[in-house]
Amino acid sequence: MPAEPTAPRSDLRAAVRALLADADAFGVLGDGANRRPAADVARASTPARGFGPAPTAPTAPVPPPHAAAAAATPATSPVADPATALAGLACEIDACRRCALGGQRTRSVPGQGSPRAELVFVGEAPGADEDREGLAFVGAAGALLTKMIGAMGLSRDEVFIANVLKCRPPGNREPAPDEVAQCRGYLERQLAAIRPKVICALGAHAARSLLQTEQSVGKLRGRAHPAFGAQVVATYHPAYLLRTPSEKPKAWEDLKLVLKLLGREPPARAPAAAPEPVA
Numbered sequence: 001m002p003a004e005p006t007a008p009r010s011d012l013r014a015a016v017r018a019l020l021a022d023a024d025a026f027g028v029l030g031d032g033a034n035r036r037p038a039a040d041v042a043r044a045s046t047p048a049r050g051f052g053p054a055p056t057a058p059t060a061p062v063p064p065p066h067a068a069a070a071a072a073t074p075a076t077s078p079v080a081d082p083a084t085a086l087a088g089l090a091c092e093i094d095a096c097r098r099c100a101l102g103g104q105r106t107r108s109v110p111g112q113g114s115p116r117a118e119l120v121f122v123g124e125a126p127g128a129d130e131d132r133e134g135l136a137f138v139g140a141a142g143a144l145l146t147k148m149i150g151a152m153g154l155s156r157d158e159v160f161i162a163n164v165l166k167c168r169p170p171g172n173r174e175p176a177p178d179e180v181a182q183c184r185g186y187l188e189r190q191l192a193a194i195r196p197k198v199i200c201a202l203g204a205h206a207a208r209s210l211l212q213t214e215q216s217v218g219k220l221r222g223r224a225h226p227a228f229g230a231q232v233v234a235t236y237h238p239a240y241l242l243r244t245p246s247e248k249p250k251a252w253e254d255l256k257l258v259l260k261l262l263g264r265e266p267p268a269r270a271p272a273a274a275p276e277p278v279a
């Protein structure tokens with residue numbers, strides 16, 4: 001049998017060095033003390049995109065493993081392209097047993113959307129629907145998130161949607177601090193691969209994990225916080241907005257700030273004074 005072709009050692013070393021440098025920029029490898037300054041984390045240029053129609057349903061499930069895409073990366077490529085990096089991460093997440101949740105869930109939920117998204121939404125953790133489908137935000141809160149994205153003149157396919165935790169906590173309980181700590185590196189590496197301009201933190205768990213603070217969403221919302229080479233905007237979680245619709249106008253203000261940071265205008269059909277554009 002012919003031997004498998006192997007890449008030259010120097011190429012492999014260069015690829016590993018580049019990947020480690022990329023991960024280190026976001027503190028994946030340590031406590032962040034060795035991070036590159038944000039200015040060094042140059043964003044890959046992304047082509048201008050038009051507004052697409054809001055989808056009526058989320059994209060079809062992509063069952064893990066994504067090994068085919070990951071294996072397709074040539075060993076000589078210094079840095080994986082975002083889609084390949086995300087596919088490799090999805091495989092890692094699916095095999096992850098760093099906390100007990102990995103052995104309890106039905107499907108892992110790495111997140112989905114455009115690998116080159118300028119905007120990433122980060123929620124808390126998969127619920128029952130997400131656990132069944134392996135996709136983030138596909139339940140009732142997901143339906144509202146779809147409307148929120150649509151009100152911004154965007155579609156789910158144009159953004160990336162992920163969670164702090166990639167596996168469902170049993171009974172939809174809150175994420176435990178050790179689970180957040182074990183899972184944090186995956187989100188950081190997803191953000192390092194995508195390099196979004198803006199990250200919208202949905203709810204307290206996402207805001208606190210992304211901004212490493214104990215402050216409430218009420219305190220954090222309404223302004224941009226620089227982090228991960230991007231601007232983080234915190235707003236209320238769609239599940240909270242379903243329970244407390246009177247807060248929707250504040251969420252819409254936050255989404256308009258996101259649009260402003262992206263250099264976009266709210267679509268004309270969502271008037272600024274509308275009380276509930278995300279209803």
Ligand code: URA
Pocket residue numbers: 123124125126127130135136137138139141142163239
């Ligand atoms: N679905 C998700 O994927 N994340 C949440 O935070 C809530 C529902």
